Amino acid sequence: MSKTGWIIYNGNLPGNKFLDFAEMIRDAANRLGSNAQIIKNNDLLTLFGDKQIGLLSESELPDYIVFTDKDIYLARQLELLGVPVFNSSHVIETSDDKIATYQILAKHQLPIPKTIVAPKVFYSRKEKYLPDLDTIIEQLGLPMIVKEAFGSFGEQVYLVHSKEELKEKVIELYGKPFMFQEFVHSSFGKDLRIQVVGNRVVAAMKRTANHDFRANVTAGGNIEAFEPSEQAKKVAISAAKAIGADFCGVDLLYGSDGDFIICEINSNAHIRNLYNCSGINAADAIMEHILKAVRDKND
Structure with a gap:
């Protein structure tokens, strides 16, 4: 029997970037035979009292949820109702708070800026x-x-x-x-975005900016497909494992000695730019990982 899923995104944000990410995940799920639908977070009201906990929704709960938003309270409510959420509310909360992320990375003795x-x-x-x-x-x-x-x-x-x-x-x-x-002077205007799914790197791109210390595309950066070294892959996978992410985008800075330094971890990294420059649709790997995790849990 095929698994049903919800792809939850924030319905209050302007533009189509966030919906596009949700659509890429939904389409990948459907290609793998899973009946997945996109739902706005503001269409799901949580309800709890001394003798009840639930959602004000007539829809039957799905087998899994891909949470592409930062509505931590909704994600946690769904987990309390017994639905597997990817990434978990704890991972999303940690990733969203850069201080908390760096503290965990430091505990795992991973390379971060001082x-x-x-x-x-x-x-x-x-x-x-x-x-x-x-x-x-x-x-x-x-x-x-x-x-x-x-x-x-x-x-x-x-x-x-x-x-x-x-x-x-x-x-x-x-x-x-x-x-x-x-x-990190050696990484002025350049970094790597590495997409990690499970225990592997599925795609990567190099981002560069000519007139800004930040390489983010929204800050004017350029992108190109990139094959990261084994060292870069190891650092990115270790970062994802440290915060418990099932999938995430890990941004690496170039260290002065040829090493790599973790800049950020994004539990809901958008994958459209990565697809456009590399031709690799990370949504397929994300959904393969999620469906396998759901099947393994039910076996």
């Missing part, structure tokens, strides 16, 4: 207590990266060149979770 977390503060205070900027500069040097814990497409990542710039950025971000990181 990082200092800004202490938690409350925005409502009139007096702003800043961390010891001199000590931070002494540890990380200048220029350095200031990165918000939550953000996408490289838009919440900043390169600061002086103590004055650093102070201004800290005041600007006051009340938000963010971190300070050493700047």
Whole structure:
């Protein structure tokens, strides 16, 4: 009997990028004989009380769910109802929080930029207590990266060149979770996006930017298909395993000694650009992995 699935995406976001990702996953599932349908997160209301937990929906729960959104509470509710969710709510939550991600990677002794977390503060205070900027500069040097814990497409990542710039950025971000990181000069304007599924790399691309330290496509970066080295593959797979991801996009920076440094892990990395430049549809590998995991669980 074929497995049924829901592909959940955020129905409140503008544009077609997020729907496109969901459609690629759905089409791959259908090609593999699974009856999958796309559902907006805002069409599923969660309900719980002292004697009940469920969804305000007349639809029968599926055999599995591919969660392409960051609605952690909905993902966790579906897990509590007994439906396997890929990636799990815990993985999505960890991946979405870059500080939490780096802490786990550090615990696993994986290569990451040297990082200092800004202490938690409350925005409502009139007096702003800043961390010891001199000590931070002494540890990380200048220029350095200031990165918000939550953000996408490289838009919440900043390169600061002086103590004055650093102070201004800290005041600007006051009340938000963010971190300070050493700047990897050898990777200026270039990085690798590696798509990991299960225990293997299924595709990769190199991203480059001519006039920006970030290589994100949305920041003006260019893309090309790329065959990563065995070392790069090993680092990417280890990163995915560390946070427990079934599939993810791992961004690697070029280290000064030819090594690779983990920049970010995206549990819901969009795969359209990867497909356009490499011809490899990662959705097929993702759905093969998910359907196998569901079958193995039921056997």
